[in-house]
Amino acid sequence: MPLYYYLYDGSFPGLMTAIYQAYYYEHKPNYIISSNKYQPALFAEKVIIKTDMKKFDRVYQAVKKKISNRSLQKIYYAYLSELDDIEMKIYRYLRMGFTIGKKIDGHLSNKLVLKLNKIYNKVSGERHRLLGLLRFRKIAGDIYYAPFEPDHNVITLMAPHFAKRLVDQNWIIHDLKREKAVIYNQQEWVLTDLKKRLDQGRLTAEEIEYQELWRGFFDSVAIENRKNSRLQRQFMPERYWKYLIEKS
Amino acid sequence: MDLLDKLNILSAAAKYDVSCSSSGSKRRNTPGGIGNAAVSGICHSWSDDGRCISLLKILFTNYCIYDCEYCVNRSSNDLPRAAFTPDEVVNLTVNFYRRNYIEGLFLSSAVIKSPDYTMELLLQTVRKLREEFKFNGYIHLKAIPGADYSLILAAGRYADRMSVNIELPSQKSLKLLAPQKEMNAIIEPMREIGTMIKNNKEEKNSKKKVLKFVPAGQSTQLIVGASPESDFHILKLSEGLYNKLSMKRVYYSAYVPVNNTPTLPAIKNPPLLREHRLYQADWLLRFYGFNAEELLDNKNPNFDADLDPKANWALNHLEVFPLEINTASYQQLLRIPGLGVKSARRIMSARKTGSIDYDDLKNFGTVLKRARYFITCKGKYYGGIPIREDLIKSRLINGKSETGEQLSLFQEPVGKETRSLAFLESGE
Numbered sequence: 213m214p215l216y217y218y219l220y221d222g223s224f225p226g227l228m229t230a231i232y233q234a235y236y237y238e239h240k241p242n243y244i245i246s247s248n249k250y251q252p253a254l255f256a257e258k259v260i261i262k263t264d265m266k267k268f269d270r271v272y273q274a275v276k277k278k279i280s281n282r283s284l285q286k287i288y289y290a291y292l293s294e295l296d297d298i299e300m301k302i303y304r305y306l307r308m309g310f311t312i313g314k315k316i317d318g319h320l321s322n323k324l325v326l327k328l329n330k331i332y333n334k335v336s337g338e339r340h341r342l343l344g345l346l347r348f349r350k351i352a353g354d355i356y357y358a359p360f361e362p363d364h365n366v367i368t369l370m371a372p373h374f375a376k377r378l379v380d381q382n383w384i385i386h387d388l389k390r391e392k393a394v395i396y397n398q399q400e401w402v403l404t405d406l407k408k409r410l411d412q413g414r415l416t417a418e419e420i421e422y423q424e425l426w427r428g429f430f431d432s433v434a435i436e437n438r439k440n441s442r443l444q445r446q447f448m449p450e451r452y453w454k455y456l457i458e459k460s
Numbered sequence: 461m462d463l464l465d466k467l468n469i470l471s472a473a474a475k476y477d478v479s480c481s482s483s484g485s486k487r488r489n490t491p492g493g494i495g496n497a498a499v500s501g502i503c504h505s506w507s508d509d510g511r512c513i514s515l516l517k518i519l520f521t522n523y524c525i526y527d528c529e530y531c532v533n534r535s536s537n538d539l540p541r542a543a544f545t546p547d548e549v550v551n552l553t554v555n556f557y558r559r560n561y562i563e564g565l566f567l568s569s570a571v572i573k574s575p576d577y578t579m580e581l582l583l584q585t586v587r588k589l590r591e592e593f594k595f596n597g598y599i600h601l602k603a604i605p606g607a608d609y610s611l612i613l614a615a616g617r618y619a620d621r622m623s624v625n626i627e628l629p630s631q632k633s634l635k636l637l638a639p640q641k642e643m644n645a646i647i648e649p650m651r652e653i654g655t656m657i658k659n660n661k662e663e664k665n666s667k668k669k670v671l672k673f674v675p676a677g678q679s680t681q682l683i684v685g686a687s688p689e690s691d692f693h694i695l696k697l698s699e700g701l702y703n704k705l706s707m708k709r710v711y712y713s714a715y716v717p718v719n720n721t722p723t724l725p726a727i728k729n730p731p732l733l734r735e736h737r738l739y740q741a742d743w744l745l746r747f748y749g750f751n752a753e754e755l756l757d758n759k760n761p762n763f764d765a766d767l768d769p770k771a772n773w774a775l776n777h778l779e780v781f782p783l784e785i786n787t788a789s790y791q792q793l794l795r796i797p798g799l800g801v802k803s804a805r806r807i808m809s810a811r812k813t814g815s816i817d818y819d820d821l822k823n824f825g826t827v828l829k830r831a832r833y834f835i836t837c838k839g840k841y842y843g844g845i846p847i848r849e850d851l852i853k854s855r856l857i858n859g860k861s862e863t864g865e866q867l868s869l870f871q872e873p874v875g876k877e878t879r880s881l882a883f884l885e886s887g888e
Contacts, residue, residue, distance in 0.1 A: 318809055323823075
């Protein structure tokens with residue numbers, strides 16, 4: 213028996229196209245995988261998926277109508293988790309969803325639903341945590357620049373929050389791990405590729421002063437008698453410290 | 461004195477105020493303005509004591525005319541003093557905010573010259589932030605007891621939350637430790653603010669455009685362990701504040717000895733466990749439908765060190781248990797030790813699609829270490845021991861859990877805000 217590998221371009225519309233195909237193609241997928249992650253395997257039968265915006269839209273609308281908006285959000289967040297084999301989990305979850313409809317999220321004891329909920333919580337949890345932990349540095353050219361390396365691909369989930377909040381600033385949020393950046397020009401934000409870190413050697417004098425003030429505040433606000441670094445690490449894991457002004 | 465020195469002095473002086481919540485207010489960005497307020501609240505950092513930092517928490521000044529014995533800023537203490545100008549506070553707030561260090565400002569103050577003079581400075585600062593800089597971030601502002609109401613109420617138009625700290629839980633202790641303060645001078649402004657909040661809400665319901673007044677409600681703080689009041693006394697006081705003054709939050713602050721005086725207890729470590737128990741009980745009052753008299757009484761006026769308040773209550777009311785998970789009401793579920801609001805909601809929603817067994821509960825992520833002694837699933841009891849007070853109690857305190865790990869004192873799942881306030885691993 214061959215194993216069917218659906219290879220897609222790694223995009224969300226691509227994944228939805230693959231799921232569409234799975235419904236109409238006689239050989240169901242054993243794996244759905246981004247083509248740049250695929251490694252030739254024994255008995256593998258490749259099925260190349262060509263991203264098709266019409267098919268994407270069909271699936272998108274179907275999830276909205278036949279399951280729920282909440283499920284749509286859930287699978288999108290799950291996709292952004294970039295966890296191994298997340299595609300098949302999403303595929304199976306949607307199969308179940310299309311069978312039983314919007315009731316699906318009440319099935320809390322179902323392993324599939326449970327797993328997807330957990331992944332959703334992970335991604336939305338990281339998003340929320342980073343909304344607080346992201347740090348902008350003012351660099352030459354009157355730009356507020358925030359480098360970071362999130363576990364999951366949350367940059368586009370974070371951009372709307374800052375577009376609503378830091379409305380009258382030019383800012384860039386830069387995911388150095390994925391080499392992607394969101395750039396905002398006081399009107400709208402766009403996602404783009406960006407490799408090089410931009411702040412080194414370009415901090416303004418004003419920036420250095422406020423960083424010092426922030427570090428001063430951070431140190432003096434802690435109560436000595438209650439020192440508790442375990443608790444601190446629990447809320448603010450060390451892997452995020454690299455880009456925190458107060459911790460680096 | 462440069463700004464960094466001032467900031468160090470005036471943030472260190474504000475650190476004993478435990479409130480740091482930035483939630484409960486939805487403020488939109490205004491055209492040409494800076495920022496907004498997220499209704500969920502956002503933590504921006506965690507200091508070395510594990511407490512969340514979401515606001516720039518500072519005193520306007522630590523020059524004080526009062527000489528309260530428990531307070532680090534008392535006038536007879538010899539320590540470096542400083543005062544900001546309104547512009548300095550505004551610039552710090554705006555620049556920290558633009559770099560995403562903070563959600564907004566928490567501005568308190570010692571009393572310089574007079575209550576009116578101090579309140580006037582605070583008012584100037586927040587007015588400047590909101591009107592000149594169009595700052596829409598979160599503002600928590602202290603009302604200075606004894607200041608003219610017109611000043612306090614004017615400031616309420618700019619603040620998201622206001623608070624007056626009670627600090628000492630009785631008139632008697634206040635007399636002893638803060639002889640220049642009056643209980644009435646603290647309660648009265650609270651009442652005024654409370655009435656304004658209520659009117660503002662009603663007005664909002666009937667009209668479309670109404671100026672906000674303290675939309676995130678008012679809070680207060682009590683010091684625990686500086687004076688002899690029992691837990692029962694404190695909890696009754698909180699209950700009254702919630703019910704009669706529609707207080708949004710009461711914060712408890714374990715007394716940290718900052719001054720050497722004979723009227724204050726000599727302690728080595730702040731009573732953190734006691735503070736934690738009060739937070740647990742406070743949660744039970746606000747979200748679990750308990751009242752103070754169910755948890756404590758004159759015979760047992762203090763919380764058990766070994767048991768959380770809900771487990772303690774359950775052991776004294778074993779006649780109610782075990783409860784069947786598939787039929788118990790939401791209110792009943794909330795009374796099961798170890799079950800939180802989240803778990804109870806999940807159980808209610810999962811019951812709609814079918815009946816629940818013990819493994820399902822585990823899959824939901826329900827912590828069963830304590831709950832198992834108080835429930836049945838489809839009629840079956842999983843506690844493994846007879847339902848007897850002494851047996852269950854010893855399991856809860858000393859027992860090993862199913863996974864063999866030692867039961868922790870602090871496993872009660874608590875809400876977001878206490879988690880950042882409760883100091884879980886502190887040395888007690």
